[in-house]
Amino acid sequence: MGRYVARRLLQMIPVFFGTTLLIFLMVHSLPGDPVLAMFGDKGADPATLAAKRHELGLDKSLPEQYFVYMRDMILHLDFGDQIRNGRPVTEVLGDAFPITLQLAAMAFVFELTFGLALGIIGGLRAGRLADNAILLFTLLIMSIPVFVLGYIIKMVFAFNLGWISPNVSTVPQWDELIAPAVVLGGLSLAYVARLTRTSMAENLRSDYMRTAVAKGLPRRRIIGVHLMRNSMIPVVTLLGTDLGALMGGAVVTEQIFNIKGIGGIIAESISRREGTTLVGLVTILVLVYLVTSLLIDLLYAVLDPRIRYA
Known part of the structure; x- marks a missing residue:
């Protein structure tokens, strides 16, 4: 029984990373710009938008974003912050x-x-x-x-x-x-x-x-x-x-x-x-x-x- 449980736990590792990768890619393939949506109808100049994307790490490639996200989540249990108000996602989950x-x-x-x-x-x-x-x-x-x-x-x-x-x-x-x-x-x-x-x-x-x-x-x-x-x-x-x-x-x-x-x-x-x-x-x-x-x-x-x- 113990060997079976250990084998199943090991099998969960690639399944976990595979599913989170698919979810990450599907979410980031949604149309629209979340940074631009922060400013609503007022809009913002390109420099401000670029600075905000750099602050949130959205100017990096998708592999880099996924690596940073998984690293912070596994090592620090940090799921990032909400784009709209900067509230930690862990607090949102906790509520x-x-x-x-x-x-x-x-x-x-x-x-x-x-x-x-x-x-x-x-x-x-x-x-x-x-x-x-x-x-x-x-x-x-x-x-x-x-x-x-x-x-x-x-x-x-x-x-x-x-x-x-x-x-x-x-x-x-x-x-x-x-x-x-x-x-x-x-x-x-x-x-x-x-x-x-x-x-x-x-x-x-x-x-x-x-x-x-x-x-x-x-x-x-x-x-x-x-x-x-x-x-x-x-x-x-x-x-x-x-x-x-x-x-x-x-x-x-x-x-x-x-x-x-x-x-x-x-x-x-x-x-x-x-x-x-x-x-x-x-x-x-x-x-x-x-x-x-x-x-x-x-x-x-x-x-x-x-x-x-x-």
Whole structure:
């Protein structure tokens, strides 16, 4: 196991540098001049623009900029400064990351709880009324875009019923994030429920399940130990990759509910061409994906003892 973990950690190094390089190149290929945008409609003379580009290091070639950025990030945990106001990106991350992490955690708990519950009910009652109702419900959720679902929940529960606030405060409380978490985790809930249902319905017909029933084992042990552990492997894979997707995919949800998290800053950085901020935020998301994928692979051996890592 230790050798496998060490090998996976070594594999993360080229993946990390490769993804950050691609992100860096894509961000700097966006049209527009971030330095010129700092002065707005007033504009500035060429000498001032050149001096500002030199101060920010934007007059260097892309390889030089990438080398300086990675050097400062690895050695000093310095993600640079925002072009518009000179604020350190680490401060921006420190303010936005906990809010998005809190929102993603609530959405993850929501999709995990209700997705697994619906999937288990559908899997154990495959082909019956409850199963058909769950399949119809999840199909409906999957067919509604996130921005449409967000505006529906906001219109009904905020403006019509007055149960929630239409906008989240700058420092959100847990209860303020319930509606955004439902919107963010709604689509993933449908996928988790369908995958759980399919995996359980398939494993119910397996030989080892017939053997467990023939041995006279209690139904609770058959379902809780034999069926669930084998059925959860593909579901765990989906949940693991979805955790990073919840954090990166919160752009639309945070815009709808005016949440000052990573999603809102990403949208703002793209519109203002804040390359340094955008690369720093996406780099953190890449690290989340890499660590999550490693933890999911290690969890396989816990769910299925037949899996061993040489």
